[in-house]
Amino acid sequence: MSSKEAAAKIRPIKPFDPSDLDEEHILTSWDTPMRTDAFELSDDEKIDKIEKHFRDIMITLGLDLTDDSLSGTPRRVAKMFVKEVFSGLNPKNRPIARLFENKYNYDQMLVEKDITFYSHCEHHFVPIYGKAHVAYFSGGKVIGLSKINRIVQYYAKRPQVQERLTVQIGRELERVLHTESVAVVMDANHMCVASRGVGDTNSKTGTAYFNGKFKDENVKREFLNYINASK
Numbered sequence: 010m011s012s013k014e015a016a017a018k019i020r021p022i023k024p025f026d027p028s029d030l031d032e033e034h035i036l037t038s039w040d041t042p043m044r045t046d047a048f049e050l051s052d053d054e055k056i057d058k059i060e061k062h063f064r065d066i067m068i069t070l071g072l073d074l075t076d077d078s079l080s081g082t083p084r085r086v087a088k089m090f091v092k093e094v095f096s097g098l099n100p101k102n103r104p105i106a107r108l109f110e111n112k113y114n115y116d117q118m119l120v121e122k123d124i125t126f127y128s129h130c131e132h133h134f135v136p137i138y139g140k141a142h143v144a145y146f147s148g149g150k151v152i153g154l155s156k157i158n159r160i161v162q163y164y165a166k167r168p169q170v171q172e173r174l175t176v177q178i179g180r181e182l183e184r185v186l187h188t189e190s191v192a193v194v195m196d197a198n199h200m201c202v203a204s205r206g207v208g209d210t211n212s213k214t215g216t217a218y219f220n221g222k223f224k225d226e227n228v229k230r231e232f233l234n235y236i237n238a239s240k
């Protein structure tokens with residue numbers, strides 16, 4: 010499916026309304042459900058525990074872990090979970106966004122499109138991957154472009170559902186940029202749809218978050234035209 014077709018199938022999400030929460034740390038439906046003891050263990054302790062459990066899973070599946078090729082897998086998987094693919098669960102890994110004065114007084118839409126992301130579906134723990142397209146209007150400050158990529162990667166590195174991922178990125182951009190005028194569109198492939206279950210390898214899922222000026226149809230269309238323009 011082209012990104013144009015994907016955009017036509019976007020599932021709109023209710024924009025974040027700041028009156029939904031009094032303080033930033035109050036849990037909302039868009040927060041990843043976390044246990045209160047989530048960070049009592051260190052990363053190394055988590056890796057040791059997951060290694061043991063993953064070894065059990067492999068043994069239960071009937072695999073012979075004395076085989077050279079398999080013997081290191083439990084530890085490799087445990088490290089990958091904690092340090093890489095799920096590192097976005099830990100707030101200590103949240104990117105620190107340095108802001109710059111918008112000294113050129115650029116007051117138009119800023120778009121960063123085709124940000125590649127890799128995530129995991131929280132229902133099957135298999136990959137979700139695709140492109141994120143982000144836009145905002147400066148509220149007086151601007152952000153380094155690579156920081157937008159880092160924010161996308163941080164929230165992608167969690168077990169996710171695509172709708173929540175989209176809103177978490179949108180809300181974080183609003184917070185760091187001090188503006189409500191943020192848009193996020195995500196086109197993704199879900200391996201749990203492509204490789205198992207219904208086995209549909211062609212379908213893509215689109216999600217979108219539009220807030221502030223992007224609630225205006227003309228502004229929204231300008232952004233969607235921009236991301237659908239040939240590269």
Ligand SMILES: [Zn+2]
Nearest residue numbers: 130132133201
């Ligand atoms: Zn899934």
